[in-house]
Amino acid sequence: MKKSCSRLSVVIFCHISMLGWVNAGGFDxxxxxxxxxxxxxxxxxxxxxxxxxxxxxxxxxxxxxxxxxxxxxxxxxxxxxxxxxxxxxxxxxxxxxxxxxxxxxxxxxxxxxxxxxxxxxxxxxxxxxxxxxxxxxxxxxxxxxxxxxxxxxxxxxxxxxxxxxxxxxxxxxxxxxxxxxxxxxxxxxxxxxxxxxxxxxxxxxxxxxxxxxxxxxxxxxxxxxxxxxxxxxxxxxxxxxxxxxxxxxxxxxxxxxxxxxxxxxxxxxxxxxxxxxxxxxxxxxxxxxxxxxxxxxxxxxxxxxxxxxxxxxxxxxxxxxxxxxxxxxxxxxxxxxxxxxxKPSGEKPPVKGTSFTDSFDDGLWDSWQYFGYNRFIDVRNGQLHLGIDPGWGTANNYRCGEKAMVRNAVWDNFTFSAKTKIVKGERDAGLVFRVQHPAVGYDAMKGYFAGIMPGADRAILGKMNGRKWIEIKRADLSVEAGKEYTLEVCVRDGMIQFFVDGKLVIDAVDDEYTSGYCGLRIVSGEAAFDDVLIRADQR
CATH class of the missing domain: 2.115.10.20 (Glycosyl hydrolase domain; family 43)
Incomplete structure (x- = not known):
């Protein structure tokens, strides 16, 4: 948690003149x-x-x-x-x-x-x-x-x-x-x-x-x-x-x-x-x-x-x-x-994002659109938790690869980072980006995922096409549940670089998805996220 933040959640967007760019990406x-x-x-x-x-x-x-x-x-x-x-x-x-x-x-x-x-x-x-x-x-x-x-x-x-x-x-x-x-x-x-x-x-x-x-x-x-x-x-x-x-x-x-x-x-x-x-x-x-x-x-x-x-x-x-x-x-x-x-007629499309930060110090997740069982998301102690056990009220629950997207903004080239801790479980948690058509379901989105997996001591990069997972690249990495890591992706056109604690662990090329939402995801178990930062490439 960044105690020095004077504002807890800041979103800066480009002018609505980018509407044509947004609709061209299928966000209508x-x-x-x-x-x-x-x-x-x-x-x-x-x-x-x-x-x-x-x-x-x-x-x-x-x-x-x-x-x-x-x-x-x-x-x-x-x-x-x-x-x-x-x-x-x-x-x-x-x-x-x-x-x-x-x-x-x-x-x-x-x-x-x-x-x-x-x-x-x-x-x-x-x-x-x-x-x-x-x-x-x-x-x-x-x-x-x-x-x-x-x-x-x-x-x-x-x-x-x-x-x-x-x-x-x-x-x-x-x-x-x-x-x-x-x-x-x-x-x-x-x-x-x-x-x-x-x-x-x-x-x-x-x-x-x-x-x-x-x-x-x-x-x-x-x-x-x-x-x-x-x-x-x-x-x-x-x-x-x-x-x-x-x-x-x-x-x-x-x-x-x-x-x-x-x-x-x-x-x-x-x-x-x-x-x-x-x-x-x-x-x-x-x-x-x-x-x-x-x-x-x-x-x-x-x-x-x-x-x-x-x-x-x-x-x-x-x-x-x-x-x-x-x-x-x-x-x-x-x-x-x-x-x-x-989409329903008259519904405002997302705009092209330039900068976003959220350290969750206000205890809220108002800037995020969530896809998953409605009780499996919460802000605790200044961190956003996905897959959390709320302690009460979990009737008819089920797991579906819970994910949360930054609301109302999409990016093409950018740097995206977040502190990530897998609290429980051995499956992967991490960042999703260039996401189109997110919905409820494990693979219900089109776009990329970069995450860490403590059960396999692995960093992984892949993509989903709305129906299935497609691995792009993996790398050996010592990962401990309960330990916080800083995950970061740098995306420029078809180039995708994935860093963990400042170290480059995966370098890949894939250009199937060129723009979309950015967000956080866990496959199962529970993960905590903090100090989310997205900055568009201004070049």
């Missing part, structure tokens, strides 16, 4: 998955920014703020579940909404037993969505509103503003303990108080494809309702068939403005799924919807499973959608990982 496109997580929710506010809401390892709620859809942006933990109580465990599917002049977060939680899952609500103390919140307690989701007794199981709550009234839609059990999930609605007195008994919107087992495993012998399951509007039509896009299954998919209910949403007969259920998985994309579900930065395109944000195996390890994708002639949404077939897609 991206690949999925864009980040790790499940039950993604994004809200675009009147300030033009996107607010992403996510469960913090099932033990809290985090809000991320960004001007882009392809980058979640800056993260703040806004609420941590209490150690004991009805909402101390299994915090699921939080959503952030701006209602009646305040921010509200709807979330599901329990005391450690799924049968006790209920819906709670948090209210912001200020106009800052990433500020402090007050826990307003449990929302009643039962059948005895007069007494408030016998509250029922409820998850995935989302508000519906319609006909001048406020409603709440959620996924609940028909009975107290029958584990039979359907979509319910109730009218609200205010954003934290229900004023009516619940009403089931529609049967949950009308078609085989909504049943768990798509089996006619298994129960129906509806959850994850999200509101989507088009003129006078209001759509509820819901998830079905079991979130742990590769058959998870999206279905659709619709109603017209002016109709009573408390009358189930007014809701029309579409007979076919509106978005489902493929041979390469599994368990598509829990979508939310927004627009491109310039408002000309409609986009969906959804999660998918990382494999066909049963379980809840998932990642998040974004894709553009359009509309059918009847005004209903037409969602795309999910694209395979690594497919290059055009």
């Amino acid at each position: 496109s991206f690949t999925n998955p864009v980040y790790e997580g499940a039950d993604p929710f994004v809200y675009r506010h009147t300030d033009g920014l996107y607010y992403f809401c996510q469960s913090e390892g099932d033990r809290g709620v985090a809000i991320w703020k960004s001007d882009k859809l392809t980058d979640k942006g800056i993260k703040r933990l806004v609420w941590k579940a209490p150690d004991k109580g009805w909402n101390s465990k299994q915090v699921w599917a939080p959503e952030l909404h701006y209602l009646q002049g305040r921010w509200y977060i709807y979330y599901a939680a329990d005391s450690g037993k799924n049968i006790d899952h209920r819906t709670g609500v948090l209210q912001s103390k200020t106009q800052d969505a990433q500020g402090e919140y007050t826990d307003l307690g449990v929302i009643y989701t039962g059948d005895e509103i007069e007494t408030g007794k016998n509250n029922r199981w409820a998850i995935d709550a989302t508000p519906l503003e319609m006909n001048g009234k406020l409603y709440l839609i959620w996924s609940g059990w028909d009975g107290h303990d029958d584990n039979n999930q359907s979509l319910f609605i109730a009218e609200m007195e205010n954003p934290w108080t229900v004023k009516s008994n619940r009403v089931k919107i529609a049967p949950n087992d009308t078609y085989v494809w909504v049943r768990v495993s798509e089996s006619p012998n298994k129960k129906g399951l509806n959850e994850g309702a999200q509101i989507l509007r088009n003129k006078d039509q209001i759509f509820v896009i819901y998830s079905c068939s079991g979130s742990w299954e590769h058959t998870y998919k999206l279905g659709q209910l619709s109603i017209r403005a002016g109709q009573d949403p408390m009358n189930p007969e007014n809701w029309v259920k579409k007979a076919e799924p509106v978005c489902a998985g493929t041979d390469t994309v599994h368990g598509v579900g829990h979508a939310s919807f927004t627009s491109s930065p310039d408002g000309t395109e409609d986009w969906m944000v959804y999660h998918s499973k990382i494999s066909k195996e049963r379980g809840w390890q998932r990642n998040v994708r974004i894709e553009k959608f359009d509309w059918n002639a009847d005004g209903s949404p037409r969602f795309p077939i999910p694209t395979t990982e690594g497919t290059v897609l055009k």
